[in-house]
């Protein structure tokens with residue numbers, strides 16, 4: 246039985262609304278004790294905030310350990326690849342939690358690494374502070390490279406656009422960590438102690454969820470109803486292994 250790596254926004258819920266078939270799928274997984282992990286580029290929420298949001302949406306029996314975010318992937322990646330531990334970050338509670346859990350010292354006056362995660366309250370002063378640390382030699386690490394985020398009434402600026410701004414300002418490149426790039430997958434597989442042949446990537450976004458699988462030899466399931474439509478498959482040339490209209494259709498796979 247493969248472990249389901251389930252995207253959150255646009256797959257399990259949209260804002261505060263549960264996606265069709267979500268409850269059936271989760272009840273089935275819980276009843277049969279089948280393995281899964283919520284796997285998201287969104288670095289904003291802590292594990293507990295993610296759990297609380299899922300419960301608020303209407304899911305049941307969700308645990309804090311059910312989540313793996315781009316913030317956790319970025320912290321784990323940096324811990325593995327670099328010696329330095331003094332970090333300055335632009336981000337919200339989820340990134341802060343991940344950095345502390347991975348042993349980073351959060352500082353305001355000296356930084357070896359600047360982490361950039363989605364922060365809807367960051368301002369010019371904070372961005373400029375990050376630029377100064379980077380100009381003084383700190384490494385730049387963005388949690389993910391999403392250009393924009395789909396909202397109910399349009400789009401908002403994605404974290405990747407802020408990372409690109411930092412790269413432009415400093416001439417430094419951030420490693421690519423979030424979906425569709427391999428590091429977030431490698432970190433999640435390491436967290437689960439499984440290999441890539443043992444998981445199925447499930448998501449609504451062809452350019453992140455599905456492309457990650459296509460480029461890394463992982464089986465993919467595209468669920469219609471979020472960012473992309475079925476007609477986008479041929480337009481983008483990104484072909485999932487399975488296409489579902491509704492999350493409950495995944496149940497027949499087991």
Ligand SMILES: [Mg+2]
Pocket residue numbers: 252253254255256448449450471
């Ligand atoms: Mg999504």
